[in-house]
Amino acid sequence: MSVAAPLxxxxxxxxxxxxxxxxxxxxxxxxxSPLPTARFAPERPIRMVxxxxxxxxxxxxxxxxxxxxxxxxxxxxxxxxxRREGLGRVVIVDRSGSAGTGAEVAGAARAAYREGDALVVxxxxxxxxxxxxxxxxxxxxxxxxxxxxSAALIAALRAATRLERERDSVEIVVVSPFASTELxxxxxxxxxxxxxxxxxxxxxxxxxxxxxxxxPIVRGGxxxxxxxxxxxxxxxSGGASVRVVRDAPTAADSAxxxxxxxxxxxxxxxxxxxxxxxxxxxxxxxxxxxxxxxxNENDGRPATVVARFERxxxxxxxxxxxxxxDGEPAATEVPLGTGCLRAVSVTTPAAGDLPLTPxxxxxxxxxxxxxxxxxxxxxxxxxxxxxxxxSAAPPRDPLTxxxxxxxxxxxxxxxxxxxxxxxxxxxxxxxxxxxxxxxx
Amino acid sequence: MMPFDSxxxxxxxxxxxxxxxxxxxxxxxxxxxxxxxxxxxxxxxxGAAPELSEYRVYRQGDDPKRxxxxxxxxxxxxxxxxxxxxxxxxxxxxxxxxASMAFPPRTLAKWETACDLAIGxxxxxxxxxxxxxxxxxxxxxxxxLPPKTRRGIVGEIARALDAATPSGTAAIxxxxxxxxxxxxxxxxxxFLGDADDVRxxxxxxxxxxxxxxxxxxxxxxxxxPPSRSVLAVDPEDxxxxxxxxxxxxxxxLERFGEWRSQLAAAWRGEGLSYTLATVSEPTSRIVRRVASxxxxxxxxxxxxxRSEAR
Numbered sequence: 001m002s003v004a005a006p007l008x009x010x011x012x013x014x015x016x017x018x019x020x021x022x023x024x025x026x027x028x029x030x031x032x033s034p035l036p037t038a039r040f041a042p043e044r045p046i047r048m049v050x051x052x053x054x055x056x057x058x059x060x061x062x063x064x065x066x067x068x069x070x071x072x073x074x075x076x077x078x079x080x081x082x083r084r085e086g087l088g089r090v091v092i093v094d095r096s097g098s099a100g101t102g103a104e105v106a107g108a109a110r111a112a113y114r115e116g117d118a119l120v121v122x123x124x125x126x127x128x129x130x131x132x133x134x135x136x137x138x139x140x141x142x143x144x145x146x147x148x149x150s151a152a153l154i155a156a157l158r159a160a161t162r163l164e165r166e167r168d169s170v171e172i173v174v175v176s177p178f179a180s181t182e183l184x185x186x187x188x189x190x191x192x193x194x195x196x197x198x199x200x201x202x203x204x205x206x207x208x209x210x211x212x213x214x215x216p217i218v219r220g221g222x223x224x225x226x227x228x229x230x231x232x233x234x235x236x237s238g239g240a241s242v243r244v245v246r247d248a249p250t251a252a253d254s255a256x257x258x259x260x261x262x263x264x265x266x267x268x269x270x271x272x273x274x275x276x277x278x279x280x281x282x283x284x285x286x287x288x289x290x291x292x293x294x295x296n297e298n299d300g301r302p303a304t305v306v307a308r309f310e311r312x313x314x315x316x317x318x319x320x321x322x323x324x325x326d327g328e329p330a331a332t333e334v335p336l337g338t339g340c341l342r343a344v345s346v347t348t349p350a351a352g353d354l355p356l357t358p359x360x361x362x363x364x365x366x367x368x369x370x371x372x373x374x375x376x377x378x379x380x381x382x383x384x385x386x387x388x389x390x391s392a393a394p395p396r397d398p399l400t401x402x403x404x405x406x407x408x409x410x411x412x413x414x415x416x417x418x419x420x421x422x423x424x425x426x427x428x429x430x431x432x433x434x435x436x437x438x439x440x
Numbered sequence: 441m442m443p444f445d446s447x448x449x450x451x452x453x454x455x456x457x458x459x460x461x462x463x464x465x466x467x468x469x470x471x472x473x474x475x476x477x478x479x480x481x482x483x484x485x486x487g488a489a490p491e492l493s494e495y496r497v498y499r500q501g502d503d504p505k506r507x508x509x510x511x512x513x514x515x516x517x518x519x520x521x522x523x524x525x526x527x528x529x530x531x532x533x534x535x536x537x538x539a540s541m542a543f544p545p546r547t548l549a550k551w552e553t554a555c556d557l558a559i560g561x562x563x564x565x566x567x568x569x570x571x572x573x574x575x576x577x578x579x580x581x582x583x584x585l586p587p588k589t590r591r592g593i594v595g596e597i598a599r600a601l602d603a604a605t606p607s608g609t610a611a612i613x614x615x616x617x618x619x620x621x622x623x624x625x626x627x628x629x630x631f632l633g634d635a636d637d638v639r640x641x642x643x644x645x646x647x648x649x650x651x652x653x654x655x656x657x658x659x660x661x662x663x664x665p666p667s668r669s670v671l672a673v674d675p676e677d678x679x680x681x682x683x684x685x686x687x688x689x690x691x692x693l694e695r696f697g698e699w700r701s702q703l704a705a706a707w708r709g710e711g712l713s714y715t716l717a718t719v720s721e722p723t724s725r726i727v728r729r730v731a732s733x734x735x736x737x738x739x740x741x742x743x744x745x746r747s748e749a750r
Binding site (some may be wrong): 030035039040041042043045078328 | 676680
């Protein structure tokens with residue numbers, strides 16, 4: 001047997017003890033004694049409070065104590081449901097883009113997860129994994145989108161409420177690198193509604209040094225400017241996993257991207273599927289901002305090319321990775337499978353030595369960089385994380401307490417106990433009316 | 441043991457000791473006696489007693505037999521001899537035998553004190569050769585012994601008191617209704633019954649030439665009730681039941697003290713004698729106080745009578 005709110009049982013015990021104490025202080029008629037001058041004593045009620053050696057009206061006392069205890073136990077929410085002992089966990093696993101490849105997150109989640117725990121995965125949305133097991137964590141590859149811890153907490157709270165009925169205590173474990181973009185204004189408020197403990201398992205992502213050094217594959221014509229520019233660059237990490245397409249992408253390119261490669265569609269001429277500008281114009285500079293968390297010098301500084309560019313097309317929608325001088329997107333990127341598809345609308349002039357300049361070579365290399373490392377989000381500081389997601393439950397306001405009190409599960413046993421208490425209440429009234437006037 | 445059962449007078453003097461203690465005590469009358477029988481009290485009559493009091497010029501109507509002829513021969517003036525006569529005063533002692541006097545229930549100290557007072561006063565009066573009688577008023581009736589001067593009357597009074605049992609409720613004033621004029625009355629009571637009627641009737645007796653002494657018997661338990669909480673019930677009126685608890689005790693003491701003061705002032709205001717007698721006080725001392733109160737007032741009355749005679 002277990003109780004959902006033992007506080008009510010303790011309160012009932014205290015009230016019962018007070019009832020016994022009140023019965024010891026009973027109204028009693030003092031002993032009579034003749035006194036010829038009694039008329040000079042002030043007129044008062046004949047009964048007075050006096051301490052009784054034994055509780056007065058044992059039947060009434062028993063009834064009242066029983067009523068109080070029954071009501072207290074009923075409100076405490078007793079349950080005879082079978083319950084597994086021990087600590088239950090709700091493991092929240094980050095699958096957003098900030099989790100990188102997801103390998104580190106999955107490993108940390110496996111360490112926190114035990115059989116019978118609940119599993120919630122999240123990126124921009126969250127869902128509870130039905131019938132989770134250790135293999136569920138193996139497929140927790142990062143989806144590439146921005147994560148939302150608020151959504152994950154809401155899903156976890158639902159799972160924790162269900163798990164509370166089976167476990168003595170429930171803990172929520174969040175496994176994530178905790179990018180700052182995953183926290184929002186609602187995160188701390190949602191955390192405050194959870195009475196239990198919340199443990200943060202911060203995952204440190206290791207740099208992806210498994211990528212081999214190389215140059216990207218450029219599919220273009222003889223003497224292609226981009227190919228020349230990239231050929232002048234040193235081989236770089238992950239360069240071999242990049243395919244630069246100077247013409248229209250093919251199905252093989254898409255498969256390449258889904259397999260984790262980066263397909264850079266950098267057409268030399270307007271391509272189908274791209275929107276043409278209503279009025280072609282000229283731009284005089286294009287820049288790609290520096291990567292946050294870049295692991296090499298080239299990615300750590302912006303790549304800017306100042307030159308005359310003809311703008312005839314608009315790249316497809318996606319995350320902007322390079323902009324023209326007037327702020328319009330010059331290159332975009334969309335995730336595709338575990339890779340990405342990048343579109344660059346910067347046309348190279350047919351004549352001149354622009355592709356040979358260091359600025360353009362740096363820009364070209366930036367455009368031909370691998371996908372994964374480019375999506376790293378800035379991490380939340382420890383202080384911000386502790387403020388938003390404290391491990392211990394913060395004090396709750398009365399409204400929250402009332403809300404949780406209302407959440408105490410009521411069982412049929414509770415109803416029966418309350419009904420019995422009501423019945424005993426009537427019996428108490430009947431006994432009291434039939435009792436003597438020395439009743440408390 | 442009942443809450444109010446105590447015996448503060450465990451050293452109560454015996455009746456023999458009481459009679460020894462009051463022997464020789466004089467209880468002069470407050471007023472000049474009008475009886476013809478010779479006694480110890482100043483008489484309103486001036487006669488031919490051997491003790492010369494004074495001379496007075498003969499006036500028409502005086503008895504010529506009272507003219508001092510020798511003085512007439514020496515001074516050629518007619519004087520009559522005046523002598524103070526002394527006579528007896530019938531004394532009636534009224535004892536309250538109602539239930540309120542049977543207190544405390546175990547020792548009956550109030551009743552015993554009232555009986556001893558009655559016997560002591562009777563003995564003092566009888567010593568002065570005054571006729572002494574008693575009226576015992578109880579709830580079961582009134583026992584009366586008319587004033588007598590014969591020997592053994594004090595013993596009869598003592599036996600009558602011993603035979604009586606304080607109980608019930610009765611009107612003390614009824615005992616005063618048939619009292620003869622010019623009688624000295626001593627009322628031994630707690631005055632918790634018809635106190636107003638008794639005082640009014642006593643005033644009438646005094647106005648008719650009588651003399652009334654109020655001896656107010658109060659027990660120590662009434663003056664200072666125990667501090668434990670009890671439900672005090674009036675033995676004469678069970679409907680009066682008041683809780684005497686700690687915080688009510690002060691109010692009780694204040695009310696009771698105020699009532700005693702008013703009672704004493706009312707009696708003395710009508711020229712009547714009032715003496716408060718507590719059961720813890722030796723009875724002989726109370727008797728002396730009653731007698732001395734009368735002595736102080738009696739001297740004044742005698743002087744007043746003599747001035748009237750002149």
